[in-house]
Amino acid sequence: MGHSMLTRLLVGMVAVVALAVGTVAVVSRLTTSQEFVSYVEHGRRTQVHRMATVLAAHHERHRHWQGAQPLIEQIAALLGERVVLADPEGAAIFDSAGRLPAGADVSPGRGTAVPVTARGAAVGTLHILPTGLAAAEQGFLEALTRSVVWAALVAVAGGTAFVIWFSRRTLKPVQSLTQAVRRMQEGDLDQHVPVATRDEIGELSRAFNAMTAKLKQQETLRRHMVSDLAHELRTPLANLQGYLEAMREGVMHPSPELVVSLHEETLLLGRLVDDLQDLSLAEAGQLELAPHPVALSDLVRRGMTAVQREADQRQVELVGALPEALPLVEVDPGRLIQVLRNLLWNAVEHTPEGGRVTVSAEPHEGWVLVHVVDTGQGIAEGDLPYVFERFYRADRARTGSCGGGAGLGLTIAEQLVEAHGGEIWVQSRLGEGAHFGFTVPRAAQDA
Numbered sequence: 001m002g003h004s005m006l007t008r009l010l011v012g013m014v015a016v017v018a019l020a021v022g023t024v025a026v027v028s029r030l031t032t033s034q035e036f037v038s039y040v041e042h043g044r045r046t047q048v049h050r051m052a053t054v055l056a057a058h059h060e061r062h063r064h065w066q067g068a069q070p071l072i073e074q075i076a077a078l079l080g081e082r083v084v085l086a087d088p089e090g091a092a093i094f095d096s097a098g099r100l101p102a103g104a105d106v107s108p109g110r111g112t113a114v115p116v117t118a119r120g121a122a123v124g125t126l127h128i129l130p131t132g133l134a135a136a137e138q139g140f141l142e143a144l145t146r147s148v149v150w151a152a153l154v155a156v157a158g159g160t161a162f163v164i165w166f167s168r169r170t171l172k173p174v175q176s177l178t179q180a181v182r183r184m185q186e187g188d189l190d191q192h193v194p195v196a197t198r199d200e201i202g203e204l205s206r207a208f209n210a211m212t213a214k215l216k217q218q219e220t221l222r223r224h225m226v227s228d229l230a231h232e233l234r235t236p237l238a239n240l241q242g243y244l245e246a247m248r249e250g251v252m253h254p255s256p257e258l259v260v261s262l263h264e265e266t267l268l269l270g271r272l273v274d275d276l277q278d279l280s281l282a283e284a285g286q287l288e289l290a291p292h293p294v295a296l297s298d299l300v301r302r303g304m305t306a307v308q309r310e311a312d313q314r315q316v317e318l319v320g321a322l323p324e325a326l327p328l329v330e331v332d333p334g335r336l337i338q339v340l341r342n343l344l345w346n347a348v349e350h351t352p353e354g355g356r357v358t359v360s361a362e363p364h365e366g367w368v369l370v371h372v373v374d375t376g377q378g379i380a381e382g383d384l385p386y387v388f389e390r391f392y393r394a395d396r397a398r399t400g401s402c403g404g405g406a407g408l409g410l411t412i413a414e415q416l417v418e419a420h421g422g423e424i425w426v427q428s429r430l431g432e433g434a435h436f437g438f439t440v441p442r443a444a445q446d447a
Contacts (some may be wrong), residue, residue: 013167017159025152032148033141044079044128045112051075052114052126055085059118069094075126084127085116093124173201177208189216217386233272236265275408278338279390282415289332289419293443296329296368297322300359303340307348315353318344321360328443329368335416336440342409343372343436350434351376367422367439379428387426388414413438 054075058068068085076083076096083096084106092100100106112128173196180191191212195205243262246252281287297320304318311318329336340359347357355375362369379387390411417424417438428434 013163014156014160017163018156021152021155021159025148029145029148032144036141036144044081047079048112048114048126048128051079051083052116055116055124055126056118059116059123065093065124072096079128082129084129086125086127088122088124090125170201173197173205177205180208180212184212184215189219217389229272233269236268239265272408275412278412279408279415282412282419287335287415287419289335291330291332291420293328293330294333296326296361296370296440299329299331299333299336300340300361300370303337303344304359306337306341307344310345311348311357314348314351316348316351317356318348319356319358321358323362326361327363327368329440330443331420331440335419339413339416339438340370340372342413343438346409347372347374347376347434347436350374363442364439366442368442370438370440372436373433375433378430378432379426379434380430384426384428388424 055068055071058071059065065085072083072085072094073096084092084100085094086092086106090106092102092104092106094102106125106127114126114128115122116124116126173193176193180193184191189212192209193205195202195209240262243252243258247254252258278287300320300322304320308318344357344359351357351374357372357374360371360373362371388410390408414424417440420440422439422441424436424438426434426436
């Protein structure tokens, strides 16, 4: 987990929190210190002016500066700074620190200088020479620094705790998805993750659940496919093998009827192989089409002729109800006949004796709509979404004896219609027959 998404997210967010809190703390400390120093200096200037007034009163009372040293020292103690009193010419008179001798020059650029006026004339200048912040003031700044540091540490700790909680809560669905994917890698397709949010992770969870449901369905269809193909291949192969062994052992002799039966079995095997090949080409996008303008009525008639024998055997009536002024369609004739044949075979197979299968068509804008309607048993509502799935049959007990018996006919029809740019659909209710429809493009001159 050293390089997991959770670790990287935690490190990144904690770094951001620490940087943000640290920046705020440093800026706050500097700003507060500057403002505090400015406040202290302003207060001192006010006090200095008051002290200058006190000195002026002393000079007015005594008319000289003799005896002012104790007063200078008191002012220095009060201000917490070194105080020097100079005459109007800048020569030192008194120094609270006793460093400057009388008459020494006091530099006007050092510290704060406030003139002392008595009887309307300047009698001296009070110089405040800074020695730094007082102990109490320095203590205040140190206490402020400690408070800022502790506040920053608490903020970082609190932010880190929140980041850990938030990160784990945010990444919990991702971890669930990861565990589900790992179980799928081990072959367990029965996976479902809870969808707790409506954000991108929630959308990902919904997509994952849809994917697992689709994979599970495909796996079920694949297993059924193996069973269906085994059955579809076993029956004609068993018949062929039985007849050939009987003829080899002299039990049976080839008769015209037997040859016809064997030929039908080989046709069934060939049709199944052809269906598988067509489906493979269509799904790979390699199905070659040669579309050109053709009369739809001719294609419908040829498609109906292909299944007429099967319909007669089942005593199902085939009806063509196409208008005379039907426009030409731009299709590959062989492939469209294959679509019609598969739909008609499916309709005949599921229509009881005495029923009817009707083929009709109608123009619509740039398309022609073709309908294949039967009066058969219909399709349950729960099976409708899967009708065009590979190897899917609603009634698994039934094995068709004609095209698409293994559940490929409707899938191939869908692929061929979509290859022409059209759409195919089904509408049905159980016990009320089925209505299959598809669209094909009209020819350019009739569009």
